[in-house]
Amino acid sequence: xxxxxxxxxxxxxxxxxxxxxxxxxxxxxxxxxxxxxxxxxxxxxxxxxxxxxxxxxxxxxxxxxxxxxxxxxxxxxxxxxxxxxxxxxxxxxxxxxxxxxxxxxxxxxxxxxx
Amino acid sequence: xxxxxxxxxxxxxxxxxxxxxxxxxxxxxxxxxxxxxxxxxxxxxxxxxxxxxxxxxxxxxxxxxxxxxxxxxxxxxxxxxxxxxxxxxxxxxxxxxxxxxxxxxxxxx
Numbered sequence: 401x402x403x404x405x406x407x408x409x410x411x412x413x414x415x416x417x418x419x420x421x422x423x424x425x426x427x428x429x430x431x432x433x434x435x436x437x438x439x440x441x442x443x444x445x446x447x448x449x450x451x452x453x454x455x456x457x458x459x460x461x462x463x464x465x466x467x468x469x470x471x472x473x474x475x476x477x478x479x480x481x482x483x484x485x486x487x488x489x490x491x492x493x494x495x496x497x498x499x500x501x502x503x504x505x506x507x508x509x510x511x512x513x514x
Numbered sequence: 515x516x517x518x519x520x521x522x523x524x525x526x527x528x529x530x531x532x533x534x535x536x537x538x539x540x541x542x543x544x545x546x547x548x549x550x551x552x553x554x555x556x557x558x559x560x561x562x563x564x565x566x567x568x569x570x571x572x573x574x575x576x577x578x579x580x581x582x583x584x585x586x587x588x589x590x591x592x593x594x595x596x597x598x599x600x601x602x603x604x605x606x607x608x609x610x611x612x613x614x615x616x617x618x619x620x621x622x623x
Contacts, residue, residue: 442602442613443558456610490557499546499606500565505557 403427404506406491412512413481421476421509423491429504431497432474434466435490437508443490449474450497481513516541516607520614528622533590535617537603540584546606547579549588552616553599561601562588593621 404425413419423432431450435443448456449468463485465477474491488508494501520537527533535549546565550558562577564570564586570577576589590597598621603614 442616443611445610448609450609488555488557497609499609500563501606502548502560502563503611505559508557 404491404493404504406489406506406509408509409507410510410512412514413478414514415481415483417481418477418479420478421489421491421511423474423476423493423506424472425493425504425506426472427493427504428471429493429495430471431494431501432468433492433494433503434474434476435492435505436485437488437490447476448497455497478511481511483513486511486513516544516605516612518603518605518612518614520603520617522615523618524620525617526620526622527593529593529595531593531621533593533597533619533621535588535590535601535603535619536585537587537614537617538585539603539605539612541605541607541612542581542584544605544607547577547586548604548606548611549575549577549586550602550604551597551599552602558602590619593619595621595623597621 434446437443447466467475490508491506492503494503517540549561552558564577564579574591578587600616605612
């Protein structure tokens with residue numbers, strides 16, 4: 401089973417709302433990732449969790465707040481977003497985060513900020 | 515700054531032909547390379563990974579790596595309309611994936 405699940409599939413929110421994106425994997429992977437992808441562009445890395453600790457933060461604005469409650473779950477809390485934050489948010493996981501690891505992507509959450 | 519360069523296309527090939535996708539990378543010490551396929555509106559899915567110089571074949575797909583020249587390629591034999599997608603060339607760099615801009619492939623029936 402190489403499945404990463406993400407909920408919700410679609411999310412529309414206002415600039416004053418607080419919402420959360422959820423990602424789950426049951427492959428026993430110890431590294432999990434959040435990416436943001438705009439149309440016609442490659443994914444941009446936001447955060448990396450390795451063994452439940454934040455290991456990479458690509459200088460993402462504080463209105464995005466990641467959380468890793470356990471090794472299977474990764475959340476992205478959203479607050480006071482801007483319309484330019486509208487994008488496809490992808491979660492991925494890999495075995496350990498090592499350089500030969502394959503990253504498996506979830507289906508993504510399509511976020512629209514009004 | 516590590517970079518992966520790809521021709522954005524679109525690359526158009528007739529059904530049954532060989533599609534050739536190429537990319538170059540700037541970091542000489544990189545060891546791991548991946549090709550992901552992404553259909554419009556969907557998430558990337560892994561097609562091939564390659565770590566050593568030479569060719570690696572999997573069904574209709576062949577990945578080629580030349581570390582001396584710093585290029586990676588993907589050949590798709592007997593191209594099908596279902597292969598129409600954006601192909602992302604990806605390099606592993608320090609625990610992160612470095613993505614190329616992607617090449618849009620269109621296979622015409």
